[in-house]
Amino acid sequence: MREVFQQELHEVQTGLVEIARLVADAMEKATTAFNESNVALAEEVIADDHLIDARAVALDELAITILARQQPVARDLRIVVSALRISASLERMGDMATHIAQLARYRYPDKVVPKSLRPTMAEMGRLDVEMARKLAELLDTQDVELADQIRNEDDLVDDLHLSVFDKVLGQSWKGEASDTVDATLASRYLERFADHAVAIAKKVQYLATGDWVPEPAN
Amino acid sequence: MREVFQQELHEVQTGLVEIARLVADAMEKATTAFNESNVALAEEVIADDHLIDARAVALDELAITILARQQPVARDLRIVVSALRISASLERMGDMATHIAQLARYRYPDKVVPKSLRPTMAEMGRLDVEMARKLAELLDTQDVELADQIRNEDDLVDDLHLSVFDKVLGQSWKGEASDTVDATLASRYLERFADHAVAIAKKVQYLATGDWVPEPAN
Structure with missing residues (x-):
């Protein structure tokens, strides 16, 4: 019985790793679509x-x-x-990638945000993808060092998220209302994606170290 | 054993009803704080x-x-x-109420959105509170009729959410960038709150009718 359990648990783990990889791929495509106004790629993520x-x-x-x-x-x-909670968070991360792709598709052939914000958004997207890749590896290897890295990257994403608002609310912002809406939503989606990654990383860390601290699911 | 199980299950149910009521109260206070720039009420929700x-x-x-x-x-x-999933969704609904309160606190003593959007936001908030109250009743009574009502109200919230963007992106929008950011975020939070209510209502409905359809957790 114990052996069957271990095998089934391994199946669950493999499944989570696979979903995390799909999520990382989705966010990679979504942010590329977003940065480069690639509507075909956006459609692919959505589909x-x-x-x-x-x-x-x-x-x-x-x-x-x-x-x-x-x-x-x-x-x-x-x-x-x-595992149930991690799969729920991964599923939401997929939704965030889809939302980013939807913004890209909606504005096509225009780019989604004005030039001044693009480097920030691109960096947030890059960090999100990196976090998702590390998450897949963390789920695979239980190397808790990765959980710390994911947390640190989330801090960077949070800083960038705040800097988006600084820019949008600053004197030099020349964007239209549509630019402001897009920047607000995109930044929020990218930040939430990173939050979910941290929530999952914490769970894996607790399980790996036995240092279980109950906390809200999200 | 069966009796103990039923009693424990009843405890879970009672717990969910109580959390749903707290969430409804939180959103009621948050939307009042938001509509009336009541910073004390906003602080209360956040605390x-x-x-x-x-x-x-x-x-x-x-x-x-x-x-x-x-x-x-x-x-x-x-x-x-x-029950685990429902509690996760309720906890997120509480977070959305907190986010609405944070917007109110952040802009105080100013109101959060320009006059032209206030009736829409107030109506979204009213619907959210009503949905949360019905959710508490649904969790208490398993009266699936309420689940249908919650779904219908969510459709109204979605329509209002879209109308916010129509307004913000329309010719007559005179708001500053900060108004646009606030309207975008507030509308998103109110819409997500309603989404969670529907997700929970569906789960209760499936359980009550035995018509179980697996679906993504959120």
Whole structure:
């Protein structure tokens, strides 16, 4: 029984790693679409989001089956419950990538934000993709050093998010209302993506170190 | 054993109802603070959010204890797993109320949005509060008729959300960039609050009718 449980748990883990990789790919394409006004790439991200959703649903069903069949307790139980929460966060990260792609598609053939903000947005997007890649590796290897790196990168994203508002609300901002709306939404989506990455990284860290601290799910 | 399980399940249900009521109260205060530039009320919402978080964490711990002790299967298991997801959504709804309160506090003593948008925002806030109250009742009574009402109200919120963008992006918009940012964020928070209410309502409806359709957690 224990061996079956370990094998099923491994299946869950593999599933989470795969979803994290899909999410990283989605955000990489979405930010490229956003930065370069590539509408075909944007369409691809939007069209493929259901694949991430379907994997998250399948993983949840697997986790529920494990709960029913193996009836895990203590740490094993927390691992399975955490898997459910991690899949929910990954699914939301996919949604954020889709929202970024939607902004790119909506403004096409125009670029989404004025020139002055593009380097900031590009850097936020780059950090998001890097965080998602590290998350996949963290889920795969449980190397908690990666969790610290993800947290540090989130701090950078938060700083950039604030700097977007400084720019938009500053004297030199010449953007139209549509630029302001787009910058506000894009920055919010990129920041939320990073938040979810940190929430997941914390869960993996707690599980890996046994240092479990209950906290709000998101 | 079965009796104990039913009693524990009842505790979970009562906990969810209580959190939903706190969330409705928080959004009611937050939207009042937002509409009337009431900074004391805004502070109250922000200061009290940790109470919602703490209740959500306690409820999750109870659910995990039930999983460990009662080892439920089939529909019983789905109810407990759903409770975990519902508490996560309620906790996020509390965060959205806090974000609305933060906008009110940030702009104080100014009002958050220009006059032309206030009726729309007030109506979105009113609908959000009503949805949260119905959600508490739905969780309490399992009267699935309420789930349909919540869905219909969400459609209204979505329409109003789009109308905010129409206004902000229209010719007659005279707002500053800060007005545009605030309107964008406030409308997004109010819309997300309603989305979470619908996600929860659907879960309760599936559980009540046995018509379980797996779907992404959020």
